[in-house]
């Protein structure tokens with residue numbers, strides 16, 4: 001009887017998979033935490049409380065739990081966890097993406113949405129997207145003429161990086177301080193570090209020393225120095241320029257420097273050059289790899305599914321017959337093509353785990369009280385493959401979105417490639433216009449063949465490790481010019 005009374009007094013807690021002393025469940029995360037956590041959730045349920053070192057972490061893996069966090073209790077789940085690596089990269093969290101939920105974040109987010117990512121601004125970058133896509137077509141046509149295979153990861157990266165360089169920094173990628181391979185390596189090292197669970201995040205006091213000894217500090221220092229050197233150079237170039245640009249022709253650095261000047265003029269002191277740099281880091285990290293990774297997955301799935309690629313190419317070529325390329329205006333007509341992109345984002349959300357933190361001690365999850373400051377993972381990868389929601393979830397079937405209202409704008413919690421709630425990706429429109437234009441042109445102009453006699457069934461679809469789910473084995477295809 002005493003035992004029962006005692007049980008009634010213990011606050012209810014979500015189920016927890018057993019862990020080890022000190023490290024808790026850290027060893028169970030593996031290289032691809034979203035996959036390992038999905039397997040754990042199959043056994044322990046869609047709401048789990050795990051322990052990473054000394055840090056309790058809530059893991060949500062069902063559509064209902066995601067809705068509870070991103071809609072019903074949105075504010076309570078709008079924090080971001082602190083991370084040693086993220087803090088270092090963002091000049092101590094003075095950015096938008098990695099900063100905690102606060103008045104500061106609200107101001108910065110409003111400014112980004114109004115000034116940087118609004119539809120008008122996205123449209124103003126259309127000439128850049130067209131120019132870069134044209135250059136891509138020329139370069140792929142040159143490979144097609146030689147019947148040479150193209151590394152889709154490399155060309156996609158070059159496209160998204162060229163676009164971001166022009167629209168953010170006003171520079172072309174070529175001949176820039178960080179061109180070609182150097183930038184790709186730097187971003188790869190950065191996303192690897194961002195996906196690294198630093199010991200300092202989970203083991204107070206001793207963790208810092210462990211990270212220093214493991215070389216994490218010096219790797220991070222190197223990465224930060226390179227970014228900072230580049231950003232200093234770009235900012236100085238803009239400050240020294242006497243070109244007068246109207247709103248239509250500003251790049252992102254111009255906009256941020258204008259906001260900085262306005263703040264200084266009004267006597268405000270909180271928006272400093274470090275804020276400018278930190279937001280540019282967000283654009284670097286959010287704007288380049290994400291689009292490139294999505295393009296690779298889309299082409300990999302299409303080549304793996306010959307009837308789908310035929311259907312989508314027929315559609316694109318039907319609507320653009322007689323034209324030498326697809327324009328942004330043409331995309332509106334391409335209904336099936338849009339389903340193909342949706343299905344790609346369902347199976348391959350680039351950010352498979354949303355990282356959140358609870359913001360108040362009153363947080364609830366299905367009646368479980370959750371402490372303030374608890375790390376939260378929302379496993380959007382697992383939800384998008386949940387057999388209770390999706391028929392044949394592992395299969396690439398764009399038709400599943402036919403006549404369906406489900407889209408990626410954060411209102412449908414079974415499909416959250418851009419996240420949801422108040423921290424949803426503000427770069428969504430920017431990302432989609434680029435992905436659509438580039439992919440449509442690649443499919444319009446070229447047919448794509450697997451190299452070395454490989455069959456579609458043999459194509460490897462394994463994911464690499466880290467913060468973003470990229471295709472592990474490079475996708476190499478031979479383009480056949482259809483012009």
Ligand code: HEM
Nearest residue numbers: 096097286287290291351417418419420423424425427431
């Ligand atoms: C395929 C492309 C992209 C994908 C899949 C993607 C995905 C995401 C996801 C999942 C989040 C977290 C949302 C959440 O916590 O609910 C996010 C946040 C963010 N993204 Fe993107 N993103 C993409 C492109 C971009 C681009 C092009 C930019 C900017 C140029 C951008 C800037 C940001 C920023 C600033 C945040 C932080 C928002 C905040 O915390 O308030 N993203 N993105």
